Amino acid sequence: ETVFTLEEVQKILPHRYPFALVDKVVAYEPGESAVGIKQITFNEPQFGGHFPDRPIMPGVMQIEALAQLAGVVCLQMEGAEPGAVFFFAGVDGVKWKRPVVPGDTLVMEVEITNWKAKFGIAKATGRAYVDGNLAVEVGAMTFALAK
Numbered sequence: 001e002t003v004f005t006l007e008e009v010q011k012i013l014p015h016r017y018p019f020a021l022v023d024k025v026v027a028y029e030p031g032e033s034a035v036g037i038k039q040i041t042f043n044e045p046q047f048g049g050h051f052p053d054r055p056i057m058p059g060v061m062q063i064e065a066l067a068q069l070a071g072v073v074c075l076q077m078e079g080a081e082p083g084a085v086f087f088f089a090g091v092d093g094v095k096w097k098r099p100v101v102p103g104d105t106l107v108m109e110v111e112i113t114n115w116k117a118k119f120g121i122a123k124a125t126g127r128a129y130v131d132g133n134l135a136v137e138v139g140a141m142t143f144a145l146a147k
Contacts, residue, residue, distance in 0.1 A: 003028045004072065009036075012072050014085060018045050021065035022072065022108075031077050033111045036069040042102040057100040062136045063091055066126035067143070070110040073124075074143060079117025084145040089121075093139020104130045113140075120145035 004012070004025035013022065027035035040057055047055035071086040100106055107129045114123040122145070126138040 022068045034073050036108045038065050038106040040102050040104045055102050069108050070124040074122045087144045089144045090142040095137045097134045100135050
């Protein structure tokens with residue numbers, strides 16, 4: 001089941017190809033959590049150099065995909081200013097468990113752990129899976145929303 005299509009995600013997030021990393025959202029609890037999907041395809045520009053003979057999705061892009069999914073939740077939270085931009089402010093406790101390669105479906109889960117509307121600061125955790133196996137885990141992501 002799709003909660004937000006790619007077109008709907010693009011109405012929430014400012015990211016566009018080649019840096020849009022959430023294809024759709026399949027579960028969503030307003031202000032709390034989301035589950036999103038990213039299909040990993042051979043035609044993504046990073047695979048031309050990372051690595052040509054053995055393409056692997058860069059770990060930082062996996063984190064960015066989770067951050068964008070958190071953005072889908074945070075940019076719709078009570079107190080988030082309309083038209084705000086979502087900035088990555090920090091990340092801690094990252095563990096990669098398996099490579100993510102073209103042909104994989106990255107199933108991402110994020111949970112908002114703290115939201116300070118007055119300051120536009122959010123914290124979240126995230127995990128992403130391929131075929132039910134943990135690929136990356138992020139202990140804490142910090143974001144700042146600004147106009």
